Ligand SMILES: Nc1ncnc2c1ncn2[C@@H]1O[C@H](COP(=O)(O)OP(=O)(O)O)[C@@H](O)[C@H]1O
């Protein structure tokens with residue numbers, strides 16, 4: 001048997017955000033699906049307290065800063081790092097910034113794209129500038145006391161069901177469908193448990209369709225097949241992770257809708273400045289208009305997640321997708 005010259009790839013999972021468990025699963029999914037003919041994975045785990053640990057869960061040092069320093073030594077010996085950390089202190093650009101400073105090739109969007117896309121309100125403002133629609137919304141830009149919430153709700157002009165959500169969260173944490181005004185105050189206070197800014201959006205009926213995009217090492221944008229999520233009201237945490245999510249891949253769209261969702265994916269990826277894979281989540285209104293919901297710069301990456309499925313249906317396996325993403329990152333450095 002010949003000696004294989006494997007490239008070491010660090011994969012990070014876990015993290016301090018509410019999406020800790022999902023980030024662990026994404027990281028493990030990536031580590032398990034790296035091409036064994038090309039790569040050797042080095043899994044690092046960030047505990048809920050922010051302490052970096054090895055694959056067995058053994059903490060590298062007793063504090064976040066000391067363990068981070070140890071982790072950086074390990075990561076610096078790898079060819080690249082894949083920070084599979086969703087949400088806060090990961091996807092929001094924090095880890096991208098760390099690796100930019102340390103000049104370590106990271107398979108991820110850079111700081112700017114991560115932090116902009118993490119902010120659902122700003123993402124929609126940028127989309128609007130590009131002529132891409134979104135749900136009508138109202139921003140609560142600072143934390144409100146229960147009394148102020150009551151006054152706000154009293155004055156709120158009710159026009160129909162709404163969705164209340166934290167501006168910067170993920171995995172549907174704090175996202176509540178509100179059918180009647182009587183339940184609005186409670187939804188707002190529960191969203192404020194996750195963030196100090198909250199948006200109230202019109203509930204968009206119709207369909208929910210996602211699509212993914214990445215730039216490959218030749219500089220070409222690779223747009224996946226679209227995927228439809230069949231949801232009851234909203235695609236909640238339990239639907240995402242505790243059941244068998246009901247997806248149709250590829251989503252059945254008119255040519256015009258398909259073209260439009262591809263354009264939206266390309267525009268958002270480009271104006272945000274994404275690198276690596278991003279998942280662009282859209283709605284199709286009852287009248288057929290495709291609008292943007294949000295952009296995920298570190299989308300779920302377990303083998304059951306949407307992104308691997310969207311590419312697999314087009315013949316790019318999860319393993320080959322990871323190889324392409326790593327090649328694109330190494331090419332840039
Ligand atoms: N304005 C809306 N109208 C209808 N459904 C919505 C709306 N906003 C969110 N949802 C539903 O809630 C889910 C989670 O909301 P989303 O904004 O994607 O937050 P997260 O970042 O937690 O995934 C979406 O996948 C969708 O099913």
Ligand SMILES: [Mg+2]
Pocket residue numbers: 171172281294
């Ligand atoms: Mg979402």
